[in-house]
Amino acid sequence: MVVDVLVIGAGPAGLALAAALCEAGLYVAGVTPADPALPWLNTYGIWEDELPTPTLAAMLRRRWTDCVAYAAGEEHRLERVYGLLDNSRLQAHLLEACERSAMRWHRQMARTVEHSAAYSSVTLSDGSVVQTRLVVDASGHTPVFVQRPPAVGIAYQAAYGVVGTFTQPPVRDGRLVLMDYRSDHLTETERRSEPPTFLYAMDFGNGRCFVEETSLAHAPAVPFDLLKARLHRRLAYHGCAVAEIEHEEYCLFPMNMPVPYLDQPVLGYGGAASMVHPASGYQVGAALRNAPTVAQAIAEALATPDPSPAQIARVGWNALWPAERLRKHRLYLFGLQTLLSFDESQLQRFFATFFRLPRQSWGGYLSNTLSMSEVMQTMARTFLAAPMDVRGGLMAAAFQHPGMLARALWNA
Numbered sequence: 001m002v003v004d005v006l007v008i009g010a011g012p013a014g015l016a017l018a019a020a021l022c023e024a025g026l027y028v029a030g031v032t033p034a035d036p037a038l039p040w041l042n043t044y045g046i047w048e049d050e051l052p053t054p055t056l057a058a059m060l061r062r063r064w065t066d067c068v069a070y071a072a073g074e075e076h077r078l079e080r081v082y083g084l085l086d087n088s089r090l091q092a093h094l095l096e097a098c099e100r101s102a103m104r105w106h107r108q109m110a111r112t113v114e115h116s117a118a119y120s121s122v123t124l125s126d127g128s129v130v131q132t133r134l135v136v137d138a139s140g141h142t143p144v145f146v147q148r149p150p151a152v153g154i155a156y157q158a159a160y161g162v163v164g165t166f167t168q169p170p171v172r173d174g175r176l177v178l179m180d181y182r183s184d185h186l187t188e189t190e191r192r193s194e195p196p197t198f199l200y201a202m203d204f205g206n207g208r209c210f211v212e213e214t215s216l217a218h219a220p221a222v223p224f225d226l227l228k229a230r231l232h233r234r235l236a237y238h239g240c241a242v243a244e245i246e247h248e249e250y251c252l253f254p255m256n257m258p259v260p261y262l263d264q265p266v267l268g269y270g271g272a273a274s275m276v277h278p279a280s281g282y283q284v285g286a287a288l289r290n291a292p293t294v295a296q297a298i299a300e301a302l303a304t305p306d307p308s309p310a311q312i313a314r315v316g317w318n319a320l321w322p323a324e325r326l327r328k329h330r331l332y333l334f335g336l337q338t339l340l341s342f343d344e345s346q347l348q349r350f351f352a353t354f355f356r357l358p359r360q361s362w363g364g365y366l367s368n369t370l371s372m373s374e375v376m377q378t379m380a381r382t383f384l385a386a387p388m389d390v391r392g393g394l395m396a397a398a399f400q401h402p403g404m405l406a407r408a409l410w411n412a
């Protein structure tokens, strides 16, 4: 029996697309080494307005209206609601859609894939073979099948976080701190010579908080030991220490993986398809938002006469990475490359400028909901409003990476 689509991976991306494919009426199977209902361990944060439907907006287990960022000695109030996903609820919701279509999950690892003109054959770790008209590889940032151009200078987001109780509240009651770049706890030499990091923190109520020392992006990745030491020093500087650890989070993923080849016979989704937003590292919102469109495109491709796996995958890639999204992505990559060249002080003043922009601009930039021309306007406004040396840094990046900018602006 040949299934319509075989989804590999049951992370947020795999489940979001599997559910959408089932809802599009397709015959879907999945491959995952563990029970797909096993709760994801990562702490997934998201802006509430990124959740595309009221049903998905109901998948938040916490919401914060008091959201702030600190940069260059300023506190910026972020007039936007931030939330924390209820992983189990979201998984159950997506799995329900899969179950309604009697989707079958193989508790295996996908090992190899072969393609013929009519279908693809995926061999699993137990030696069994699944035949499918399309393979979707949603196996994360190091995909099992999806091929990408060679990657150089990959920057990683790295973070070390603790959920727990504290001797003093590390964050104000009811508050979400998106980014706290204050670094008074570091020496001048550390500030100058070590990679910049910030605190991401949220109050959970009843004395429980989540605090995470984060490196937005750095190549090579900032080591966990440094992040851990920095977190404890930051807390100590504010007269606070961890009293009891409930959960420790070690976060590491690439921020600027090249977009995969768009003419390959396997479709990628999520980390496997380089869907991480290079400005923020967020991806779950995009995986949930884009799933119905990609699923619909796949359903339409499957309905054409005798499409090959490569033809169906091509339609999927085009739905996932349409020309404008690709161009915006290249601009975001250029923006990230610029930030990588900034020292801590420039970075702080850059973000102070960025968060002074209208909410629609900084919010749309971070959520990838702006058009290409709006992204360019946001970048231009940031440039014009930035202090002179930050502008100098932005211009220097344009001269250092002219190819990146040209590719984004002129599709070169």
Ligand SMILES: Cc1cc2nc3c(=O)[nH]c(=O)nc-3n(C[C@H](O)[C@H](O)[C@H](O)COP(=O)(O)OP(=O)(O)OC[C@H]3O[C@@H](n4cnc5c(N)ncnc54)[C@H](O)[C@@H]3O)c2cc1C
Pocket: 008, 009, 010, 011, 012, 013, 014, 031, 032, 033, 034, 042, 043, 044, 045, 046, 108, 109, 110, 111, 138, 139, 140, 141, 144, 249, 250, 251, 252, 253, 269, 270, 271, 272, 281, 282, 283, 284, 285
């Ligand atoms: C600690 C942490 C916190 C993060 N926080 C956020 C956040 O707050 N907001 C946000 O938007 N993003 C966040 N990210 C970034 C990103 O969204 C996550 O990395 C996200 O989990 C990626 O989703 P995914 O489904 O693409 O991959 P994954 O979540 O990595 O899922 C991949 C799945 O594929 C399976 N798999 C792998 N290989 C095979 C194989 N050969 N055969 C079968 N199955 C296979 C794995 O078992 C897994 O189930 C975070 C990342 C980390 C690491």
